Every structure is written in structure tokens, then in C-alpha cells.
Amino acid sequence: MSYAYKVVNSLVGKLKLVSKGRGLVAILWESERPNRVRLGEMVEVEHDPVLDETERQLKEYFAGERTCFDLELDFAGTTFQKKVWAALLTIPFGETRSYLDIATQIGNPKAVRAVGAANGRNPISIIAPCHRVIGASGDLTGFAGGLKAKETLLAIEAASGPTSPAVKTSHRSSAMRTRTVSQTTQQSLFDSNL
Template structure:
């Protein structure tokens, strides 16, 4: 099976968009580990319709004008991994889940470590929002795109910034600093903007408040 790819410059680094036939199969980070996502041979295809549409929707997302993606997806992995990745798609924009919550959602509360491993191998980054999965106490955990990018994405979804507008290095550093402060506040259960409501209240938790 040959995969088609297109490179895209973005506020979170160069992304590699990968298609299988007419479906999006992967969004890989600029410094992704070579074996994190196992795909077959790739050929560059800058005119691929699905990759052009993926790029268009990603640019809208980075500009702060898109909250949901509408793309045909083709996840390549084990059945358990696919369950986890499909669970990621149900996390609403601007909200977060813990690994335990995802384990409960896929029907195995004891599979927290396996959920973490599957989350780390999510092939379709950003669109399948593994950046919205955080530690139970609110801390940011490992992320294939780097923790700075994870903070940027969560900050964007909190309505704190447009990444397209903050693409230069100086503004990007400010965004990272603000996101870091909000994350620390959430971890320390600060009462103001950055409170992540625990799932026991029956509400869906958000790392950053409105």
C-alpha cells in the first residue's frame, strides 16, 4: 500500500499530512519519532483532494475559526487502539479528559496504561485530539508534538489566542508562557479562569475556564 503525503507549514511546525486512497491516515509532527506511527511507502502528492481539504481545515482551526473537523479518516492500528482513537474524537473542543476517563469510555477501567500508550501512537494528531488528554490532577503529560505545542493547542481552544496571529517567535513565546501559567493554575485548583472541573460533578472537565 502506497500512501500520499503533503507537507504543511503551520504555527506548530511543519506537519506531514498523509492519505490512504481518499482518506486521511495521519498527521505527523515535524520531529516525530520515525516508528511512532507505522505506515507504508509514501509519495508526495500536493494536489491530493483530501490532503488539500485537510490543510484548509487545519488553517481555519489555527486561525480560531474552526472547532470541528469534517474529514474522512482511516485509522491504522489494533482494535483497542482504534477504540481509543475514536474516543478522542468525542472530546469536545475546549474540553479535556483524563486517561482514566478514556479507559472507562472504551470499557476497561483497568486499561489506563494501555490507553496512554495508544494515545501516544495516535496517528491523526490534532484532528483526533490527543492533546486534550491530560493527567488526572490536571498536569500535561507526554505529547508527540512536544509539550509546548500541546499547551499552544489547549490555549487556542480556550479562546486565548489565534495561532496564525501568534506565529512569530515573540508572540509564540508569550502564548506558551500564558498557557503554562493557566496549566499550573489548573493543576493547583485555582478558582478563577483555569479550573478543571472534576468529572464526579457530572460535567465535562475543561483545562481552561471560559
């Protein structure tokens, strides 16, 4: 089975959305570094249920109407990378964490550089919010989409915080959203191999 993709416009430039089967496998940047995310043969499609839903939710996010994504994610990477990417999914909307915070969260506080490397290979940008990881000093650090895109994403979230009237509240409780992310994370990170 080949990968399906479509290119969509966004506030941070063109994004290439990639799916395989029922899961989203990547959101790639217009100026994507070759081989940052390794995928097989890709076929451009006009419509795909996963890609269409991803596009819809991204539009809501960029419009300040969505603070949490509800998509089936299908990560492909090493066990360590998947731990880092799962930790990214726990960073609340509008908040940031340092690389040390993530390393500590996954139980390996000495792996700060390895966390940075895994963060840099995160295939599902924005949804798995690697843009919310900053340097220990609070400075913005490297980002696959470029520092301007990282700054834009953080500004969108700052402007669309929980007290912003533009944000539509979810009808599901926080516990339900956490459970959904947990289930998706467990299923897609650890049960699938591409």
C-alpha cells in the same frame, strides 16, 4: 497503492499530512519519533483532494474559525487502539479528559496505561484530539508533538471557545455533527484495514 503526503506549515511547526485513497491516515510532526506511526511507501504530492481539504480545515482551526473537523479518517491499528482513538473523537472542543476518563469510557477503567500508550500512537494528531488528554492531576503529559505544541493547541481552543466571536458557527445542528463523526468513526475505524 502508496501513501500520498504533503508538508504544511502551522502554528505548531511543520506537519506532514498523509492520505491513502479517500481517507486521511496521518498527521505527523516535524520531530516525529521513528516508527511511532508505521506507514508504507510515501510519495510527496503537490495536490491531493484529501490533503488539500485537511490543510484548509487545519488553517481554519489555527485561525480560530473551526471547532470541529469534517474529514474521512482511515485509522490503522489494533482493535483496542481504534477504541481509544474513537473515544478521542468524542472529546468536545476546548475540553480535556484524563487517561482514566478515556479508559472508563471504553469500558476498561483498569487500562489507564494501555490508553496512554494508544494515545501516544494516535496517527491523526489534532483531528483525533489526543492533545485534549491530560494527566489525572490536570498536568500536561507526554505528547508526540512535544508539550509546547500540546500547550499551544489547548490555548488555541481556550481562546476560540464557543463564546468567542472569532468562531464561525456551523449551520449543522449538534446532533448532525455528532452523527457525522459517528458515521465517519464507525466506517473508517472498523471497516477498513491497511
